[in-house]
Amino acid sequence: MPNRMLTAAERDLAQSLLNRLRADLEDLSSGNPDLLFAYRRKIYKELTYDERGTPAMHKALKRAKYQEQLGLCAICRNPLPERYAVLDRFEAAKGYTVENIRLIHSNCDITTQAERRYA
Numbered sequence: 001m002p003n004r005m006l007t008a009a010e011r012d013l014a015q016s017l018l019n020r021l022r023a024d025l026e027d028l029s030s031g032n033p034d035l036l037f038a039y040r041r042k043i044y045k046e047l048t049y050d051e052r053g054t055p056a057m058h059k060a061l062k063r064a065k066y067q068e069q070l071g072l073c074a075i076c077r078n079p080l081p082e083r084y085a086v087l088d089r090f091e092a093a094k095g096y097t098v099e100n101i102r103l104i105h106s107n108c109d110i111t112t113q114a115e116r117r118y119a
């Protein structure tokens with residue numbers, strides 16, 4: 001299923017929110033570039049976790065999927081490396097849950113992403 005896209009009106013609302021957030025970050029940091037960097041990085045990290053989950057969660061999911069798939073890539077069925085395998089979501093908006101992911105090779109992920117884009 002393709003990811004939900006924003007309408008033009010929704011993109012305008014998102015841009016307004018982003019503009020307010022940037023202004024708030026400028027106020028919070030009072031012209032201190034190091035503090036602005038730290039606030040920006042904190043917000044970025046937390047929003048990324050909201051969408052993708054925490055690194056600890058990913059590690060646990062990878063371990064569970066590796067065992068469930070008997071160490072084999074869900075696409076090509078060849079053995080997966082112990083590190084650098086990719087968690088692939090069937091539907092991005094459903095997040096990283098055991099039911100919505102599979103563990104695959106990085107190269108198989110690149111091929112799959114390209115196919116999804118051209119489908």
Ligand SMILES: [Zn+2]
Pocket residue numbers: 073074075076077078104105108
């Ligand atoms: Zn593979």
